[in-house]
Amino acid sequence: MTTTERLHAQLPHTLRSTDFPALGEKYQGKVRDVYRHGDRLVLITTDRLSAFDHVLTTLPFKGDLLNQLAHFWFQKTAHVAKNHVIDKPDPCVTVAKRAEPYAIEFVVRAYLTGSLWRDYEKGADPYALKLPPGLKKDSKFEKPILTPSTKAPVGTHDEPLSVADVVKRGTMTQKQWDEASAVALALFAEGQKxxxxxxxxxxxxxxxxxxxxxxxxxxxxxxxxDSSRYWVASEYAARFAAGEPQKMLDKENLRQWLINERGFSGHGALPSIPDDVRVGLTEKYLAAYEQITGTSFALEVGDVRGRLEKNLRAAKLL
Ligand SMILES: Nc1ncnc2c1ncn2[C@@H]1O[C@H](COP(=O)(O)OP(=O)(O)OP(=O)(O)O)[C@@H](O)[C@H]1O
Ligand SMILES: [Mg+2]
Structure with missing residues (x-):
């Protein structure tokens, strides 16, 4: 079977949601089902695909690909910052230490693109960055910048914040912000390298x-x-000079498709996503996985739920 055939064959098996009361109290995020038992969390990365804060469909193998990629990076950055990982009993499961999360998304950007570009183009400056006028789309900042947003409750949108507001609102103390932002920038530098x-x-x-x-x-x-943007380095300069879109390995592909083909940017009825598009999107995730890790991903067609249960039992979590 070709890759595309395997991805089509996996469509009926995608993991949309889970129900394991024995794992603890369940919280359903957009992508992850999180079970809490005391100070331990079991995070199951499902195959749900979200964009503009809405769950739109599922993609074959997405949960496994994402969870494995996150692990790859947790390992590769363990010398920079502590992370929550305790164990990975299944390709789509992380057993983690429960943290007291800051209600902030720490967004680090090295380029003027995506939603920041869309704001800049409109003359909006929600992060009080005071960027100079006349910048071109996809231009590189002198050094990476932080554009924090609130972590909004389910069903609402994240709200951009200036760094000053994070502290002024009492979401974090200055000292906490200084520590967290330094960690975010150090992790980002490691990611870039x-x-x-x-x-x-x-x-x-x-x-x-x-x-x-x-x-x-x-x-x-x-x-x-899902949480990052990657571009193909060898293509950057020529595309930037020509004003062409960058070659992306990330979800901006999906956002552009939704905007252009479905007129959807988060408002109104949820668009339906055809199977060919779902398979095409997994191909992007797969390419990202393989290019980032330098290893290939085995596409084993079959029942994810059954495998998951078996692995959770073997790890004595069920
Ligand atoms: N170690 C941890 N301790 C506490 N909370 C965590 C930990 N790891 C992840 N979380 C939380 O678990 C949830 C994971 O779900 P998911 O990633 O699907 O959510 P999301 O779409 O990012 O956000 P939302 O929860 O707003 O839907 C998030 O709310 C995240 O903040
Ligand atoms: Mg999340």
Whole structure:
């Protein structure tokens, strides 16, 4: 079977949601099902695909690809910052330390693109960055910048904040902000370095951070194509000069498709996503996985739920 055939064959098996009361109290995020038992969390990365804060469909193998990529990066950045990982009993499961999360998404950006470009183009400056006028789309900043946003409750949108507001609102103290932002920038620098070695530009990313026993930890996921943007380095200069879109390995592909083909940018009825598009999107995740890790991903067609249960039992979690 070709890759495309395998991805089509996996469509009926995608994992949309889970129900394991024995794992603890369940919280359903957009992508992850999170079970809490005391100070331990079991995070199951499902195959759900979200964009503009809405769950739109599922993609074959997406949960496994994302969770494995997050692990790859947790390992590769363990010397920079502590993270929440305890164990990975299944390709789509992370057992983690429960943190007291900051209610902030720590977004680090090295380029003027995506939603920041869309704001800049409109003359909006929600992060009080005071960028100079006349910048071109996809231009590189002198050094990476932070554009924090609130972590909004389910069903609402994240709200951009200036750094001053994070402290003024009492969301974090200045000292907490200084520590967290330094960690976010150090992780980002590490991501840029390692991505560059694989022929990629690490364009921007979102971190979630929290405290475990008073110590700052990276939580949730990290450096995945859901939370980050990657461009193909060898293509950057020519495309930038020509004003063409960058070659992306990330979710901006999906956002552009939704805007252009469905007129959807988060409002109104949810668009339906045809199977060919779902398979095409997994192909992007797969390419990202393989380029970032330098290893290939085995597409084993079959029942994800059954495998998951078996692995959770083997790990004595069920
Ligand atoms: N170690 C941790 N301690 C506490 N909370 C965590 C930890 N790791 C992840 N989380 C939380 O678990 C949830 C993971 O779910 P998911 O990634 O699907 O959510 P999301 O779409 O990013 O956000 P939302 O929760 O707003 O839907 C997030 O709310 C995240 O903040
Ligand atoms: Mg998340």
């Amino acid at each position: 390692q991505a560059a070695a694989r022929g990629l530009i690490f364009v921007d990313t979102k971190y979630e951070l929290g405290n475990v026993k008073g110590e700052l930890h990276v939580i949730d996921e990290m450096h995945t194509p």
